[in-house]
Amino acid sequence: MDIGLIVEKLKRIDGVVQVEILDQENMLDLRKEENDIILSSGMRYEDRALLECCKKDVILCLFCDGFLEESDDITMIMSDNLGNISGNDVPACRMKEYSERKDVIWISDNFVVYPQVQSWSDPVIVILPRKFRSLDSEKDVKDAISFYPSVSSDIMLKEHFTVNTSPKMTTLIVGFDICN
DSSP states (O other), rough: OHHHHHHHHTTTEEETEEEEOHHHHHHHHHHHHHHOOOOTSSSSSEEEEHHHHHHHSSEEEEEEESSSSSSSSSOOEOOOOOOEEEEEEGGGGGGHHTTTTTSOEEEEEEEEEEEEEOOOOEEEEEOOOOOOOGGGGOOEEEEEEOOOOOOOHHHHHHHHHOOOTTTTTEEEEEEEEEEO
């Protein structure tokens, strides 16, 4: 499989400004940056999406004018160490469903908490991988996932690849397996 052809296809997507292949050194730097994050609320941050991407055959970094794909899935949860989920983000396509629920409290425009769920440890914000649909039609690509890294990782990658560091420019990490 020619990764260059995939890169060229991604560059043609409206909003994609630049695409880079991430090597082992880039991924080591990204993992270190993502591991050192403590949110302003004092909560820990766990990037499971990054861990899943690290298992993929190919990992790319896309720099985009804004967000590339809107997810239909929950991409962030608040959880204790036993896996009890006490909150999650709400995708735009599920806003109506959640707005009608009586068992949630909205703490932002797109995040709810479940007051009835008992946490047995300090909560952790967990980033989950999202399906990356832009590569669905590629016959040699399997299980493409993506995530938006933290702000500090976003800046680090933009500086490394000499990309405009404007906050309007987003960084999207995409990982996928190659079909044999």
